[in-house]
Amino acid sequence: xARASKAADRMKPGAVSPPGARERILxxxxxxxxxxxxMAVTLxxxxxxxxxxxxxxxxxFGSKEKLFEEMFVRRIAxxxxxxxxxxxxxxxxSNGNPPLEAIVKAYVLPAAQLAxxxxxxxxxxxxxxxxxxxxxxxxxxxxxxxxxxxxxxEYVAALRQALPELAAHEVIWRYxxxxxxxxxxxxxxxxxxxxxxxxxxxSRPGLRExxxxxxxxxxxxxxxxxAKEVQISVVA
Numbered sequence: 001x002a003r004a005s006k007a008a009d010r011m012k013p014g015a016v017s018p019p020g021a022r023e024r025i026l027x028x029x030x031x032x033x034x035x036x037x038x039m040a041v042t043l044x045x046x047x048x049x050x051x052x053x054x055x056x057x058x059x060x061f062g063s064k065e066k067l068f069e070e071m072f073v074r075r076i077a078x079x080x081x082x083x084x085x086x087x088x089x090x091x092x093x094s095n096g097n098p099p100l101e102a103i104v105k106a107y108v109l110p111a112a113q114l115a116x117x118x119x120x121x122x123x124x125x126x127x128x129x130x131x132x133x134x135x136x137x138x139x140x141x142x143x144x145x146x147x148x149x150x151x152x153x154e155y156v157a158a159l160r161q162a163l164p165e166l167a168a169h170e171v172i173w174r175y176x177x178x179x180x181x182x183x184x185x186x187x188x189x190x191x192x193x194x195x196x197x198x199x200x201x202x203s204r205p206g207l208r209e210x211x212x213x214x215x216x217x218x219x220x221x222x223x224x225x226x227a228k229e230v231q232i233s234v235v236a
Contacts, residue, residue, distance in 0.1 A: 025050045026071055026074065028046055029041070029046045029071060032046060043057045043064055077147065080148070080150075080151045084154060086105075086106035087158060091158065100162040100220055100223055103155065104216050104223070107155060108216055108219070112211060152175065156171060159174070159175060163223060174222060177222065178222075178223075181218070185215050
């Protein structure tokens with residue numbers, strides 16, 4: 001009985017960690033994953049950095065994969081809520097007919113704001129999960145569909161209204177290309193765009209901040225481009 005009682009005590013949150021430990025574990029793990037990558041981080045290293053024992057991490061999250069998923073969800077859910085709120089504001093302000101650029105801005109800007117220093121860890125988690133884990137974890141695809149489905153439906157509907165000349169499948173493809181371009185832009189290290197030493201260009205401040213403006217212009221032009229039949233020859 002004494003042994004069973006001790007095991008039960010270890011499963012109580014208060015017995016393995018102080019108040020606020022759950023959020024501290026999430027914050028600490030996010031910083032470690034962002035800095036070192038998913039494979040290099042262990043539950044033990046997270047526990048040590050968060051100043052809790054491993055039992056606390058296991059109690060709250062069960063596994064590293066579940067912890068990583070929860071970090072992603074707590075960042076992507078409010079991000080997509082803001083995107084939907086911005087889209088609705090565009091619709092309301094334009095009597096139900098928002099212009100293309102406003103739609104693209106509503107999608108891009110909330111994520112682009114994660115590019116500042118305070119959002120660096122959150123940005124890394126979203127990029128790592130969206131671009132990496134979905135390829136390695138088939139079950140992650142189902143979770144991403146769950147959190148992106150409403151966003152996709154509402155944005156595609158707005159884009160189709162703004163681009164009546166495009167076929168439905170063209171709008172859907174370009175919506176996904178918008179998301180992919182944004183993820184790639186967020187993933188690029190600042191040093192790779194702030195200077196071009198091969199052409200004598202020195203690093204200039206503010207280029208990371210101008211990323212959103214450049215990306216929005218690029219995406220708007222892409223949405224407006226005319227779809228053409230392209231003949232592709234395959235060389236055996």
